[in-house]
Amino acid sequence: MQRELYLDPHEVKRYKIKKATSQTLIYTFLILMGLFIIIPFYWMLISSVKQTEEIISHNITLLPIGKNGKALWPWDWAWENYGYLINGYTNPDGVQIFRPMPFGWMFLNTIIVGALSTTGTVVTVVLAAFAFARLNFKGKEILFTILLATMMIPGEVFVITNYMTIANFGWIRQANHMKTILALVFPFITSVFYIFFLRQTFRQIPNELYLAAKVDGTSDFKYLIKVMIPMAQSTIITIIILSMIGTWDAYVWPSFVTDPQYKNQLLVSNGLIVGLAGAVETRGPNSILNLQMAASTLVTVPLLITFFVFKKYIMRGVSRSGIKG
Amino acid sequence: MLEFKKDDFKAWLALAPTLLLMALFTFWPIINSFVMSFLEGFSFTGMPPERHPYAWIAGGTFESVGFSNFTQVFLDPDFWLALKNTFYMVIISVPITVILGLLIAVALNGIKRFQSFFQTVFFLPYVTNTIALGLVFGSVFHSEYGLINNLFNTVGLAWINSGATWGRSMFVLMAYTIWNGLAFKILVFLSGLQSIDKQYYQAAQVDATPRWRVFLKITVPLLSPMILYITITSFIGAFKAYSSVIAIFGTGSYGPVGNDKMLITIVGFIYDKLWESSMPFGVASAGSMILFIIIMLITLIQFQISKKRVHY
Numbered sequence: 300m301q302r303e304l305y306l307d308p309h310e311v312k313r314y315k316i317k318k319a320t321s322q323t324l325i326y327t328f329l330i331l332m333g334l335f336i337i338i339p340f341y342w343m344l345i346s347s348v349k350q351t352e353e354i355i356s357h358n359i360t361l362l363p364i365g366k367n368g369k370a371l372w373p374w375d376w377a378w379e380n381y382g383y384l385i386n387g388y389t390n391p392d393g394v395q396i397f398r399p400m401p402f403g404w405m406f407l408n409t410i411i412v413g414a415l416s417t418t419g420t421v422v423t424v425v426l427a428a429f430a431f432a433r434l435n436f437k438g439k440e441i442l443f444t445i446l447l448a449t450m451m452i453p454g455e456v457f458v459i460t461n462y463m464t465i466a467n468f469g470w471i472r473q474a475n476h477m478k479t480i481l482a483l484v485f486p487f488i489t490s491v492f493y494i495f496f497l498r499q500t501f502r503q504i505p506n507e508l509y510l511a512a513k514v515d516g517t518s519d520f521k522y523l524i525k526v527m528i529p530m531a532q533s534t535i536i537t538i539i540i541l542s543m544i545g546t547w548d549a550y551v552w553p554s555f556v557t558d559p560q561y562k563n564q565l566l567v568s569n570g571l572i573v574g575l576a577g578a579v580e581t582r583g584p585n586s587i588l589n590l591q592m593a594a595s596t597l598v599t600v601p602l603l604i605t606f607f608v609f610k611k612y613i614m615r616g617v618s619r620s621g622i623k624g
Numbered sequence: 625m626l627e628f629k630k631d632d633f634k635a636w637l638a639l640a641p642t643l644l645l646m647a648l649f650t651f652w653p654i655i656n657s658f659v660m661s662f663l664e665g666f667s668f669t670g671m672p673p674e675r676h677p678y679a680w681i682a683g684g685t686f687e688s689v690g691f692s693n694f695t696q697v698f699l700d701p702d703f704w705l706a707l708k709n710t711f712y713m714v715i716i717s718v719p720i721t722v723i724l725g726l727l728i729a730v731a732l733n734g735i736k737r738f739q740s741f742f743q744t745v746f747f748l749p750y751v752t753n754t755i756a757l758g759l760v761f762g763s764v765f766h767s768e769y770g771l772i773n774n775l776f777n778t779v780g781l782a783w784i785n786s787g788a789t790w791g792r793s794m795f796v797l798m799a800y801t802i803w804n805g806l807a808f809k810i811l812v813f814l815s816g817l818q819s820i821d822k823q824y825y826q827a828a829q830v831d832a833t834p835r836w837r838v839f840l841k842i843t844v845p846l847l848s849p850m851i852l853y854i855t856i857t858s859f860i861g862a863f864k865a866y867s868s869v870i871a872i873f874g875t876g877s878y879g880p881v882g883n884d885k886m887l888i889t890i891v892g893f894i895y896d897k898l899w900e901s902s903m904p905f906g907v908a909s910a911g912s913m914i915l916f917i918i919i920m921l922i923t924l925i926q927f928q929i930s931k932k933r934v935h936y
Contacts, residue, residue: 340748426641461653463905489642550755571753572755588769594756595753610744617811
């Protein structure tokens, strides 16, 4: 591509300079935008291990020398912030300025709800995608179109009635932990979007395999289990991860169906809001901004670890959903 | 095409779990919300043990049928505030994220070294918890101890703390929305760019076409299906803003302490009506129908506009 039609040394030099300038501009732009993305993460991580004394300083410096401003890394590493977060914090005057947050429960509940709804989703989605991709039945096209059309409707239309339905089942804001879990899981064990996504993958499996299996007398169900699911493995893994991430991010529905007074029933998102409600307005030595950042870190780090482990699946899944959506 | 025998029974069996769940949690809510929005004085009586004898899946009592729920929505100053806020959020955040996302994707596509590193960095905000990172933005803009005020020597200036003005809080919300929304757009644009045939660019290079012209005449037209898709989903997403507002203020309300409805959104208005004891679910349903209509109209208008401009 860089080959010139004629090799005038002046032209070649000019071309090279032009190229270098544009590359410099591109990298500068990317670095600036990258900083915009990274700074909030860095601020969160580093503030979470700073002492209150440093947090309430009004200056910014680069290095933690002389303790005259918030620095790139802490004056003194305050890992005890994470202990305060879980056990609560009482200042030297004996005033409790931070109530303990039930992180163990928040994680456990979110993982249980995520695992149950993801399992349910995978089962229903695999069956439905199989029917749409492989089986032949009357009304297939129209039914699929109707399902796709529901994706256009904002979820807020569903939430009101779903709240009433779940309330009728007697699962809303109950002291019984099991009922809350059911209320959190039950409305979310299928997904039109994932059916569409998996159907695309299923349809790429060649017909010949199906016909060969038929000749051998394999049942449709066995064919699904033994051939289609293994071949669509990476799409199914993508669905599992995206669905778990979705539960980790869920805020609206959990805040509707769980009663914040039962602290052992909170999920991560509404746990954060319930636990940190007064944080931004506390001032001076009682400021708990560092604890707020520690709480955010605890919720964010598991997601980041998941991302780095399953990067391939997540990014491919999301980009494909964009193109085919 | 080979002719398969019909397997209706098996198909409906496989579809049964999905269809039953969707009947209950998707199709019934559409009908029920529509009906409820026309029931005046609707009162939900489904909570056991005081369940209403006629309460079926989701039932209640009502006084009459009419448009009073919609009238109540339109007479509520909160609704107009929510509409105004949502409108500003849409017209600020959508163009900025789409254009910035496109520029970053084009820049990423133009480099070789560190490409996958930058790609990973730009994707990070996609895998975060909305509330947790909203709290981080709130803390970065904290009036006394925040990075921004400390850096620019403006300690005391309230962005999200009590006394914050509408403009400043909106600025923080927009910064967060843009930060949060770029990841998905960059990824989609980049995979679109990578699928464009290199020959177009080589042809342009032979003709010594300037960079901006290549961008406007080759990249943008060939990427137009993705730009359309991203624009529509961004519009819809921006119209449904809710958690991000709750997150930056960090108190469970839509504004700073002392003005807790300042940045209320349409979705926030709907959920508020759900909890107000004097205003039963009918008004919330009417609100959700209005949101539905707005989103439908926006989608239709965009499809109409782009019919001539999108090259498939």
